[in-house]
Amino acid sequence: MKQFCKRTLSCLLAALLLCGLLATTAFAAPPGRTESGQEASEQLYALGLMQGAGTLSDGGVDFAVGRTMTRVEGVTMVVRLLGGEAEAKAANYAHPFTDVPDWAAPYVGYAYRYDVAQGAGGNTFNALSTISLQEFITLLLRALGHGDVDWRAPYTTADAAGLYYPTAKDGFYRGDAAAICLDALSCQVAGRGVTLLEKLRQDGAVSAGAQAPAGVFVPGPVAPLVTEFTVSGPDRFIDQLVSATMGHSSTIAISVPRGTAGDYLQRIDEAMFSLSSPFSEAKGYGASYYSSSITYTPSYTDAVRVMAWLEGRSDSLSAADRQLLAKAQEVHASLVSPGMSEYQQVKAFHDWLVNNNRYDMSFNDTSFDAYGAFLTGRAVCDGYSKAFDLLCYLSGIECVRINGQGNGGGHAWNKVKIDGQWYNVDVTWDDPANVSTLLYKYFLVSDSVLDRDHDWIQYSFWPVAPANYK
Numbered sequence: 001m002k003q004f005c006k007r008t009l010s011c012l013l014a015a016l017l018l019c020g021l022l023a024t025t026a027f028a029a030p031p032g033r034t035e036s037g038q039e040a041s042e043q044l045y046a047l048g049l050m051q052g053a054g055t056l057s058d059g060g061v062d063f064a065v066g067r068t069m070t071r072v073e074g075v076t077m078v079v080r081l082l083g084g085e086a087e088a089k090a091a092n093y094a095h096p097f098t099d100v101p102d103w104a105a106p107y108v109g110y111a112y113r114y115d116v117a118q119g120a121g122g123n124t125f126n127a128l129s130t131i132s133l134q135e136f137i138t139l140l141l142r143a144l145g146h147g148d149v150d151w152r153a154p155y156t157t158a159d160a161a162g163l164y165y166p167t168a169k170d171g172f173y174r175g176d177a178a179a180i181c182l183d184a185l186s187c188q189v190a191g192r193g194v195t196l197l198e199k200l201r202q203d204g205a206v207s208a209g210a211q212a213p214a215g216v217f218v219p220g221p222v223a224p225l226v227t228e229f230t231v232s233g234p235d236r237f238i239d240q241l242v243s244a245t246m247g248h249s250s251t252i253a254i255s256v257p258r259g260t261a262g263d264y265l266q267r268i269d270e271a272m273f274s275l276s277s278p279f280s281e282a283k284g285y286g287a288s289y290y291s292s293s294i295t296y297t298p299s300y301t302d303a304v305r306v307m308a309w310l311e312g313r314s315d316s317l318s319a320a321d322r323q324l325l326a327k328a329q330e331v332h333a334s335l336v337s338p339g340m341s342e343y344q345q346v347k348a349f350h351d352w353l354v355n356n357n358r359y360d361m362s363f364n365d366t367s368f369d370a371y372g373a374f375l376t377g378r379a380v381c382d383g384y385s386k387a388f389d390l391l392c393y394l395s396g397i398e399c400v401r402i403n404g405q406g407n408g409g410g411h412a413w414n415k416v417k418i419d420g421q422w423y424n425v426d427v428t429w430d431d432p433a434n435v436s437t438l439l440y441k442y443f444l445v446s447d448s449v450l451d452r453d454h455d456w457i458q459y460s461f462w463p464v465a466p467a468n469y470k
Contacts, residue, residue: 037065037175040182049081049200050178065175072104074131074177075117078139079107081181081196083205084114097125116142133172137165140180145190161187186322198316221396222311228253237264238271241296242461248308251297258292265294303370303390320371327374328387332394342397342418343469346425347443349391353384354431354438381428385412388427392416400463404456411454413442415463422463424450444469 041063044050052061069077079088085107093109097119100108108125111117116139120126137158138151149157158165164183166176185197192199223246231237231254244252256264300308306325308314317325335348353373360378361367373379373387385401392399398417405411406429413426426442442450447465456462 036179037173037177038063040178041065041175044081044178044182049083049205050077050181051080053174063174063178065173065178067174068130068171069136069174069177070128071125071131071135072100072108072127074136074139075111076104076107077177077181078116078136078143079110081140081184082116082143083200083203084110095125096123097127098123100125100127111139114143115147131172133165133176136172136177136180137163140184144184144187144196145192161190163187194316201312221393221398223247225249225313226252228255230255231257231264234263234267237267238459239461241268241271242459244296245298248300248304248311248313249298250314251295254294254296256292256294261291261294268294268296301369301386303386303393306370306390307393324369324371324374328370328390328394331374332391335391336395342395343444345395346392346397346416346418349388350425350427350430350443351438352391353387353427357384357431359428359431359433381406381412384427384431385414388414388416388425402456402462404454406455407453413450413454415465416444417463418444418469421467421469422465423469424465426450426454 041050041052042061045052045061045063050063053064053067054062056062079085088106088110091110092106093113095105095109095112097108097112104127108117108127117125120129134154135151137154138149140163141149141154141157141161144161144163146157146161155165163180165180166172185200186195188194189196189199194202225247226244227249229240229244229252231240241252241254254264302321302324305314305317305321306328309317309321309325331352335352336345340348357373357377357379359380361380362378366372366376366383367378367380368382370383370386370390372383379387389399389401392414400415401412402415402424403410403412406413406426411428413424413428415422416425417423423444424442424447425444429442430439432439445465446467449468450465
């Protein structure tokens with residue numbers, strides 16, 4: 001039995017190519033230590049919070065994820081994570097230790113001044129001794145404001161702080177340290193009411209506009225940030241508005257010919273009903289009808305709020321959005337493994353959503369959001385399609401949400417790009433009510449196939465799906 005979504009003002013998300021801007025968050029415990037350490041190192045490097053240990057033969061950065069670290073190397077990594085490297089080098093704070101190499105003195109001095117690192121007794125630091133997991137966790141917890149942590153048994157404090165750490169007993173490596181550092185970004189700084197990442201943004205240590213180095217992996221497609229544009233004519237206005245909202249800006253200033261603001265405000269109203277703007281609902285915008293400018297304030301859905309935060313374009317997330325992000329990353333990590341093709345990943349996302357959800361709108365608004373699909377197992381078409389979009393985003397696979405009708409009722413589904421070609425995916429209609437069967441009737445199909453029982457406006461910015469996947 002096919003189910004229909006009753007809400008017509010749902011939001012479409014776009015998964016846009018992510019290679020441009022920084023994206024940061026802590027991942028749930030990843031499936032493989034070496035792979036997770038490499039991925040974490042690349043993301044920290046993209047943020048300017050980590051440096052490599054050398055250069056590979058192909059010119060890439062060598063993060064040496066399988067190598068152990070000395071105590072001073074561990075301190076240096078933590079100081080860089082705190083965004084303190086520039087201050088450390090400029091101030092060159094004094095410290096009492098006599099066994100610290102000259103190159104490490106600024107980092108140890110910084111850590112000593114801010115009570116992140118202590119000595120090993122007397123005037124020694126045991127600088128060149130191999131740092132243990134317990135010692136590294138202690139450094140990070142102190143950096144997060146937990147000054148009373150016991151370095152011999154820091155795990156209780158780490159658990160209370162929500163800090164991920166590996167539990168394997170075969171050694172502690174640079175890759176493990178990077179994974180812990182990446183996770184620390186989402187932990188609260190004690191007494192500050194913000195996460196470490198939010199503190200870094202407030203301090204200007206992480207810039208939302210910073211460019212990621214070429215070839216560095218960051219999760220999620222990212223579009224250019226657009227905060228203002230000038231309309232080029234009535235026929236192009238909606239295209240321009242949609243393009244601007246792809247960047248997930250909190251406000252967009254729109255310049256229009258004087259005396260036409262009222263006409264363009266009406267166009268936005270109409271677009272909300274016929275299009276449901278691909279990334280937002282126009283819950284806040286305003287201008288005098290005779291003005292020459294419009295301030296458009298998008299109200300993003302939960303999945304897009306997560307994307308905007310990952311892109312550095314939002315400084316905070318609500319508790320519910322943090323739950324969504326953590327669960328989405330956990331699911332993504334469980335489904336995706338190295339070497340999987342785009343097709344295999346998209347199929348895994350489709351199958352997980354069908355197997356772990358049922359169509360149900362009784363959970364109030366959560367059924368219409370990705371939160372419902374990930375955390376309650378109850379969703380309608382909005383929830384299914386937003387959750388599918390978010391999973392694709394975390395893989396860097398281009399995807400958009402389409403809003404239209406299915407058999408005459410309001411409905412939402414996705415288009416996804418695999419190996420350079422666009423296809424339709426309607427996860428909701430592949431999940432028949434009260435039946436345990438997993439269907440593929442609407443998986444990677446063409447526009448002509450979908451057109452048999454779906455209707456949508458063929459806006460120019462929506463991709464065309466010319467053929468079924470073969």
